Structures are given as structure tokens and as C-alpha cells.
Amino acid sequence: MSATPGRIAFATVVAFLGIAPFLPMAGMKQYMLHVVIQIFIWTFIGQAWSLMGRFGLVSLGHGAFLGIGAYATTLLWNFYGLTPWIGSLVAVALAVVMAFLVAYPCSRFGIIGHYFALTTLAVGEVVRLLIIAERDWTGGSLGVTLKAAGDASFIALQYADKQVWYYVGLVLWLAGLWVWARLDRSMARAAMEAIGEDETAAASVGIRVTRFKLWLTVLSAALTALGGVAYAQYITYVNPETLSGIGVSLRIVFAVVLGGMYSLLGPTVGTALTIALSEWLRIVFGVKFIGMAETIYGLLLVIFIIFLPAGIYGSLADLVRRRRRPAAAPATA
Amino acid sequence: MIDPIFLLEAAVNGIMLGGVLALLALGLNLIFGVLDVVWIAYVDLVMVSMYAVYFTVMVYGWPLWLGGLAGVALGVVLGLLVHVLIITPILDSPPVNQLLATGGLLFFIQSFATFLWTTDHRSVRIALPPLEIAGIFVSYARLISFVLSIAVMIGLYLFLTRTYIGTAMRAVSQDRGAMALMGANPQRVYLVTSAVGGAMAGVAAVLLSIQYSVHPYFGAAFGPITFMICVLGGLGNMVGAFVASFIMSEIIAIGGVVWSTEMGYVIAFALFIVMMFVRPGGIFARRQ
Amino acid sequence: MLELRNVTAGYGAFTALWDVTLAVERGEAVAVVGPNGAGKTTLLRVISGVIAPRGGDFVFEDAPLGGRPAHEIVAHGIAHVPEGRRLFPALTVTENLKMGAFLRSARKDFRDSLERVYALFPVLAERHRQRAGSLSGGEQQMLAVGRALMSRPRLILFDEPSMGLAPVMVLRLFDLIRRVREEGYTILIVEQNVRQVLKLVDRAYLLEVGRVKMHGRAAELSEQDFVRKAYVGL
Ligand SMILES: Nc1ncnc2c1ncn2[C@@H]1O[C@H](COP(=O)(O)OP(=O)(O)OP(=O)(O)O)[C@@H](O)[C@H]1O
Ligand SMILES: [Mg+2]
Numbered sequence: 028m029s030a031t032p033g034r035i036a037f038a039t040v041v042a043f044l045g046i047a048p049f050l051p052m053a054g055m056k057q058y059m060l061h062v063v064i065q066i067f068i069w070t071f072i073g074q075a076w077s078l079m080g081r082f083g084l085v086s087l088g089h090g091a092f093l094g095i096g097a098y099a100t101t102l103l104w105n106f107y108g109l110t111p112w113i114g115s116l117v118a119v120a121l122a123v124v125m126a127f128l129v130a131y132p133c134s135r136f137g138i139i140g141h142y143f144a145l146t147t148l149a150v151g152e153v154v155r156l157l158i159i160a161e162r163d164w165t166g167g168s169l170g171v172t173l174k175a176a177g178d179a180s181f182i183a184l185q186y187a188d189k190q191v192w193y194y195v196g197l198v199l200w201l202a203g204l205w206v207w208a209r210l211d212r213s214m215a216r217a218a219m220e221a222i223g224e225d226e227t228a229a230a231s232v233g234i235r236v237t238r239f240k241l242w243l244t245v246l247s248a249a250l251t252a253l254g255g256v257a258y259a260q261y262i263t264y265v266n267p268e269t270l271s272g273i274g275v276s277l278r279i280v281f282a283v284v285l286g287g288m289y290s291l292l293g294p295t296v297g298t299a300l301t302i303a304l305s306e307w308l309r310i311v312f313g314v315k316f317i318g319m320a321e322t323i324y325g326l327l328l329v330i331f332i333i334f335l336p337a338g339i340y341g342s343l344a345d346l347v348r349r350r351r352r353p354a355a356a357p358a359t360a
Numbered sequence: 361m362i363d364p365i366f367l368l369e370a371a372v373n374g375i376m377l378g379g380v381l382a383l384l385a386l387g388l389n390l391i392f393g394v395l396d397v398v399w400i401a402y403v404d405l406v407m408v409s410m411y412a413v414y415f416t417v418m419v420y421g422w423p424l425w426l427g428g429l430a431g432v433a434l435g436v437v438l439g440l441l442v443h444v445l446i447i448t449p450i451l452d453s454p455p456v457n458q459l460l461a462t463g464g465l466l467f468f469i470q471s472f473a474t475f476l477w478t479t480d481h482r483s484v485r486i487a488l489p490p491l492e493i494a495g496i497f498v499s500y501a502r503l504i505s506f507v508l509s510i511a512v513m514i515g516l517y518l519f520l521t522r523t524y525i526g527t528a529m530r531a532v533s534q535d536r537g538a539m540a541l542m543g544a545n546p547q548r549v550y551l552v553t554s555a556v557g558g559a560m561a562g563v564a565a566v567l568l569s570i571q572y573s574v575h576p577y578f579g580a581a582f583g584p585i586t587f588m589i590c591v592l593g594g595l596g597n598m599v600g601a602f603v604a605s606f607i608m609s610e611i612i613a614i615g616g617v618v619w620s621t622e623m624g625y626v627i628a629f630a631l632f633i634v635m636m637f638v639r640p641g642g643i644f645a646r647r648q
Numbered sequence: 649m650l651e652l653r654n655v656t657a658g659y660g661a662f663t664a665l666w667d668v669t670l671a672v673e674r675g676e677a678v679a680v681v682g683p684n685g686a687g688k689t690t691l692l693r694v695i696s697g698v699i700a701p702r703g704g705d706f707v708f709e710d711a712p713l714g715g716r717p718a719h720e721i722v723a724h725g726i727a728h729v730p731e732g733r734r735l736f737p738a739l740t741v742t743e744n745l746k747m748g749a750f751l752r753s754a755r756k757d758f759r760d761s762l763e764r765v766y767a768l769f770p771v772l773a774e775r776h777r778q779r780a781g782s783l784s785g786g787e788q789q790m791l792a793v794g795r796a797l798m799s800r801p802r803l804i805l806f807d808e809p810s811m812g813l814a815p816v817m818v819l820r821l822f823d824l825i826r827r828v829r830e831e832g833y834t835i836l837i838v839e840q841n842v843r844q845v846l847k848l849v850d851r852a853y854l855l856e857v858g859r860v861k862m863h864g865r866a867a868e869l870s871e872q873d874f875v876r877k878a879y880v881g882l
Contacts, residue, residue: 149629318472328464
């Protein structure tokens with residue numbers, strides 16, 4: 028059997044699954060666990076983003092859906108004691124409505140490319156500023172802490188034990204992979220790629236551009252909101268800068284593009300790397316040099332984007348493909 | 361009920377703010393029109409220039425005009441650096457990569473500024489009395505920066521319509537390839553564009569310096585609104601950007617008085633989103 | 649004046665021109681004809697520097713220009729009226745002409761060149777403040793030709809100037825090109841309108857799938873059975 032990048036990716040996932048359930052039992056340090064959980068959750072969010080991104084819908088406003096998810100469940104719990112199990116449904120519903128409001132006109136009126144990116148960026152800003160403006164509820168830019176659950180761990184979806192969150196994260200990550208792969212395989216794949224490349228050509232073949240884009244955006248928003256819920260429940264603290272606005276939106280996109288948005292494991296690789304990188308930088312620089320970690324992070328991102336335009340995973344996959352078929356390498360020098 | 365005089369005052373202040381916003385939007389739009397790249401970190405370059413004004417004037421005691429010139433010069437240098445170091449290598453990459461490269465620059469600038477200068481707010485304090493005209497108070501600093509921004513925009517207009525290189529910049533935004541056949545080196549046109557865009561950022565920095573204090577997240581405060589103005593006016597459309605600046609600044613100013621500053625912004629952004637659906641190509645787009 | 653020896657060129661892995669050898673003498677008018685996709689546009693693109701040749705020599709007035717970028721080649725005195733005109737639609741007629749005189753050497757003569765172009769194409773003078781995009785097809789073609797003249801070239805390349813024009817306009821356009829020629833410019837023209845263009849030029853090359861299939865004096869070439877059947881349509 029030949030080693031196509033797709034098969035290697037699949038084998039990697041399967042191999043990882045074999046050991047994943049037992050990892051936390053091997054006395055993994057709390058801190059390591061924390062990093063891995065973050066990678067799981069943010070990968071899930073990155074996967075949600077890439078559902079749109081790979082079809083040419085570059086959103087710079089996913090912080091909006093993230094923020095809606097995180098704040099809806101948190102505020103419902105804090106003020107009304109509504110369990111996040113139901114709260115998250117409300118959150119997803121809100122995100123879906125929001126996505127629909129944005130995506131419907133966007134696809135209807137052909138807002139694409141830079142216009143789409145900047146329009147979604149505005150959406151992200153609206154949510155961030157609304158959170159800050161409604162400070163009586165949301166705590167403004169200081170953020171808000173989830174009310175402690177006491178004994179009702181399950182109802183409040185709060186667990187002090189990181190192992191629980193490890194498994195939650197694992198499930199989310201797998202769910203993200205599954206959705207990604209489903210979409211990849213689905214009959215609509217070819218059609219949707221045509222949309223990404225050439226609107227009119229696809230439209231003339233009779234593809235319902237509008238419906239596909241709408242569906243993708245809504246799905247992506249719903250999953251992102253879910254990711255926001257998970258992250259808020261895990262961290263038990265939300266604030267507008269980490270869960271909404273341009274900064275976090277850019278981080279999501281970075282991770283995906285860095286990994287490679289056209290491959291199954293791209294978002295995972297990219298998220299793992301960016302989170303590991305920022306955690307590592309944080310440890311190296313500690314609190315002594317405030318800003319230095321982020322400075323290097325930003326610098327490395329610029330360098331990566333310039334030198335690895337296809338993303339890390341994408342470039343590696345290219346390498347594998349080339350190794351397999353050296354004869355196919357162009358003979359021109 | 362709000363005293364109408366406050367609304368009037370807010371409206372006047374909105375116009376003043378619109379002048380500086382227009383400078384920012386025009387600079388960004390110029391770059392987009394010619395290079396087809398959005399500099400996500402544009403307003404962060406402004407922030408760096410504002411620090412230059414602050415340090416030269418407040419720390420080294422330069423006169424304001426000289427510190428201002430230093431700010432503009434730094435803007436030009438930054439514009440050139442961004443183009444040569446970041447944009448040139450990825451000029452043919454997909455738009456998402458270009459957005460991200462300048463987005464990475466945004467992280468870099470914000471956090472490096474935090475590292476160097478902490479998150480303290482610093483301001484160039486020039487003691488100017490407010491001006492009272494018919495019962496309305498107008499800040500002198502704002503009036504000056506409004507007048508100067510209009511003057512600079514007139515200068516830009518003349519540059520773009522009267523000079524060869526300025527006209528060439530407009531020509532390139534309509535047909536990238538054809539301008540080379542006229543004997544213009546595209547790289548040089550790009551460089552000049554980035555320098556002019558940087559200069560606009562520098563001028564805006566100086567004018568903002570005398571009204572606002574600077575901090576590392578200044579770009580985050582003014583960046584999104586600048587993008588919205590560009591899109592609302594139509595990316596690359598200079599007249600559109602100019603008009604859109606005043607629409608947005610009025611909403612922010614009046615909304616700020618009636619509700620709160622954030623709500624002013626929320627309304628401005630919401631209007632922007634609505635407008636995108638009414639006129640996706642910008643307020644002055646010709647319908648196909 | 650212009651000499652190409654064994655020039656090869658293409659796009660990516662695709663080769664569009666094979667070993668093309670071609671010469672244009674000072675004061676001559678030369679045509680390149682051939683079916684669609686023969687490589688005519690590619691040939692002009694190589695000469696004006698839009699794409700670089702893969703091999704062969706390209707000399708213009710004793711200067712080897714192969715591989716030089718477009719903006720340098722204009723400065724050597726070659727102007728290109730590209731396929732599809734490529735005007736700047738949102739600029740006015742005058743501004744388009746001004747861009748034609750972008751070269752430093754051409755700027756000082758701008759007024760003078762402008763008057764000559766307006767004398768040649770009076771309709772452009774009438775519409776000098778109109779946006780190029782709002783001109784009629786024929787007027788646009790005149791503007792494209794006028795814009796090329798503004799750089800004060802010695803050799804002008806025309807790529808299918810008659811494309812998209814009504815038959816009456818085609819005749820007028822060829823008249824105009826004849827007048828341009830009489831002004832002393834050397835001309836290399838690509839045309840589908842073979843019968844018309846062979847009346848205009850001194851010599852012609854026939855290009856097929858990237859190779860020079862035939863060349864000779866225009867009069868002789870139009871006598872050839874093969875050409876008459878295939879291209880002139882007689
Ligand atoms: N930008 C390009 N990229 C790839 N291939 C190209 C490109 N431009 C032209 N070609 C190919 O090169 C060949 C020659 O094209 P060219 O445009 O020179 O033909 P032409 O003789 O001008 O045809 P026409 O009469 O239709 O204008 C064609 O097969 C065409 O498909
Ligand atoms: Mg052609």
C-alpha cells in the first residue's frame with residue numbers, strides 16, 4: 028500500500044486514538060494536560076473555521092460566534108442558573124441566527140474576497156463592543172467569572188478535574204475531524220470547490236451557491252459557538268479580548284493556515300504548534316518581559332506565512348507526494 | 361431628552377474626527393487600490409508614529425512641528441519596510457495569506473510596543489483652550505487637526521491627479537499589467553504607493569497625537585473602523601472613503617453622546633453591515 | 649532594426665513559440681498573420697518584454713533586449729498596443745495619453761506629442777475630458793494607438809487593432825495606421841484581417857502552432873494559393 032498523505036494522516040489518527048484514552052492515566056502533569064486540552068478545543072474551533080475557509084470564505088470574525096457561545100451559557104448560568112446543557116443550545120441557536128443574518132445577504136449579493144473578510148471582521152467587532160457596552164451584565168472588558176457550581180458538577184458542566192476535560196476535548200476534536208472528513212467526502216465536495224474557484228462557472232452548472240455558502244457558514248458558526256461554550260466552561264472565566272474581536276479571530280485563522288486548511292490534520296497541526304509555541308514563549312519570558320512572548324509569536328507568524336505559504340502540513344504533504352513519485356518531478360531546470 | 365446643543369456639539373466633533381479618519385481610510389485605500397492587499401496592521405503603524413511624536417516632543421523636547429515631521433518620516437519608512445519585507449515576497453499569494461502576514465505584523469507591533477513602552481497611556485499635552493463658537497465648544501486641537509487633514513487630502517488629490525507617478529498609481533489600480541507597457545516599473549509604483557500610504561499614516565499619527573493619548577492598543581481601537589470605512593466607501597474608491605469617513609464619524613460622535621462610546625461604534629458597525637447588503641460594492645459602486 | 653533569432657518562449661511547461669526568426673527593417677511595416685492560438689500575441693509579448701524568452705537572441709537597434717523587463721524595453725523605443733487595448737477605463741482621455749508619455753524622455757515633449765496625437769485623431773481632442781471607458785470601441789482603439797505614440801517610439805507593435813470593430817471602422821482604422829506609418833514609424837502588426845493588412849505592409853510572416861511557416865513580400869504572399877485559401881478567403 029502506498030503512502031499517500033491522506034492515508035498517513037488517517038493512520039496517525041488511528042494510532043493516536045489507540046493511546047489517547049490512556050494518556051492522562053500515565054501521570055501526565057496537570058500543566059501538560061492543560062496544554063493538550065487547549066489544543067483539543069482550539070483545534071475544534073479551527074476545524075470549524077476551516078470548513079468555510081477552504082471554500083474561499085475567509086472569515087475574520089469567528090470571534091463573534093465564539094463570544095456568543097461563551098457569553099450566552101455563562102450569563103444564562105450566572106443570572107438564571109440555566110444549565111449549560113440547555114444554555115449551549117441557546118448559544119448555538121444565537122450563533123446560527125447571527126451567521127444566517129450575515130451569510131444570507133453575503134452570498135445573495137456576492138460579497139466575497141476582501142469584502143467578505145472585512146465584513147466578518149466588523150461582525151466580530153460588533154459582538155466584542157456589545158459585550159463591553161453591556162458591562163452591567165457582562166462585566167465589560169474585565170470579563171466575568173462563571174459562578175461556582177458547588178456539588179452540581181454535571182449540571183453546571185464544571186469539573187475541577189482536568190482529566191474530564193481531557194476526554195471532553197478528545198471527543199470534540201474527533202467530532203471536528205469527523206465533520207471535516209464528512210464534508211470532504213460528501214458529494215458536494217467537487218461542486219463546492221468549484222464555488223471557491225469560480226462563482227459563475229459553478230452557478231451556471233446549476234449549483235445553488237447561495238444555499239451551500241449559507242449552510243457552510245451556519246454549520247461553521249454553530250460549531251464555533253460550541254467550541255466557545257467548551258472553552259468558557261473549562262476556563263470558567265470569559266472576557267471580550269480572549270473570546271471575541273479581531274485578536275482571537277486572527278489566532279484561529281493563523282493556526283489553520285499555518286497547519287494547512289486543505290488537509291484533515293492541518294488545523295490540528297497548526298493549532299498544536301501555535302499553542303505550544305505561545306505556551307513555550309510564555310514560560311521562557313515569564314512575567315519579566317511583558318509582551319516579548321507575543322512579539323516573537325507575531326514575528327514567527329509573519330515568517331511562517333512568507334516561507335510556508337501552503338502551511339506546515341500542506342508543505343509536508345507535498346514533500347511526501349514528491350518522495351513517492353520522484354519521476355513526476357519536473358525535469359526542467 | 362438630550363440638550364440639542366450637545367447633539368450639535370457632537371455633530372461638529374464628528375466632522376472633526378471624520379477628517380482624521382478620512383486620512384487613515386485614504387491611505388489604506390490607496391494601498392489596497394494599487395497593490396490589492398489590505399494592511400491589517402495599518403493603524404498599528406500609526407500607533408508607532410504616535411510614539412515617535414510623543415518621545416521626540418515630550419522626552420527630547422523637540423518643538424511640535426519637528427516632532428510631527430519625525431512622525432511623518434517614520435511613517436514613510438515603516439510603509440516602505442512593510443512593503444519590502446512583508447508584502448513583496450507574498451504579492452502573488454492568496455489573499456488570506458496576505459491578510460495573515462500583516463495580521464502577524466499587528467501582533468508583533470502591539471506586543472513589541474507593550475514590551476518597550478508598557479501599556480501606559482501617554483499624551484502630548486499641548487495646552488490649547490477650547491474654542492467657543494455660538495455656544496458650542498470645539499476643541500482647538502481638533503479644529504487644527506481637521507484643517508490640516510483637509511489640507512493633506514487636497515495635497516493627495518493634487519498628487520494623484522497632477523503628477524505622473526500619482527496618475528500612474530491610479531492607472532495601476534485599473535490595469536496592473538498595462539502600466540509596465542507605458543514604461544513604469546511596477547515595483548517602483550508599489551514602493552511609492554507604500555511610501556505615500558505610510559506618509560498618510562504618519563500625518564494621521566501626528567494629528568491624532570494632539571487629540572488622544574497613545575498606548576499599544578491604539579491600533580485595535582481605530583483599526584476596525586478604518587477598514588469599515590474603506591469597505592463602505594468601496595475598497596480602492598477614494599471619494600467613497602472620504603464620504604464614508606464622515607458618515608461613520610458622525611454616527612460614532614452622536615451615538616457616543618446619546619448612548620455610550622461603544623454603542624456609537626456598535627451602531628456604526630451595524631450600519632456598515634446593513635449597508636453592505638444594500639450596496640455591496642460600497643456606497644458609490646456602480647451597479648453592474 | 650529589430651531582429652529575433654531562434655526565439656523560443658512559452659507559459660509554464662507549455663511552449664508557444666519555437667525557434668522563431670524574424671526581422672524588421674527601419675521604416676518597414678511588417679505583418680504577422682496566422683490562425684488563433686498560433687502564438688502571435690506571445691511573439692509581441694516577448695518583444696515588449698511582458699514575458700521573457702526561453703532561448704534565442706533578441707536585438708533591437710544593436711541592443712540585446714532578450715529578457716529585459718517591459719518598462720525598460722519601452723525606454724528603448726518599442727511601444728506595444730496590446731490585444732484588447734488595455735486602456736485605463738477610469739482615467740480621462742488626456743490622462744491615458746499622459747500615461748503613454750510616462751517615460752522620462754517622453755515627458756518633456758508631452759505637449760508636443762499630445763498635439764500630434766490630437767491632430768492625427770481629432771475625435772480624441774473633442775473628448776479629452778471623457779473617461780476612456782465611456783468611449784466607443786473605435787475611439788478606444790484610436791486612444792490605444794495614440795497612447796503608444798506618446799512614448800515617442802521608433803517601433804510600434806499592434807496586436808489585432810481591428811478586433812471588435814465594425815467593418816466600416818476597420819477600414820478607417822487601417823487608414824489611420826497607414827497615416828501613422830507615413831509619419832515615419834516602423835510597424836509590426838498582428839492581424840486576423842489578412843486581406844486588409846497585406847495591403848498595408850511591406851512584408852509578412854505566417855505563424856502556425858508557434859513556428860514561422862512562411863514569409864515574404866506581402867504582394868507575393870497574398871498570391872500564394874495556400875495563403876489565399878486559408879486566410880484571405882478567396
Ligand atoms: N497566459 C497564458 N498562459 C498559458 N498559456 C497561454 C497564455 N497565453 C497564451 N497561451 C497559449 O499560448 C498559445 C499561443 O497563444 P497566443 O495568445 O500567442 O495566440 P494568438 O496567435 O495571439 O491567438 P489569437 O489569434 O487567438 O489572439 C495558445 O495555445 C494559448 O493557449
Ligand atoms: Mg492574440
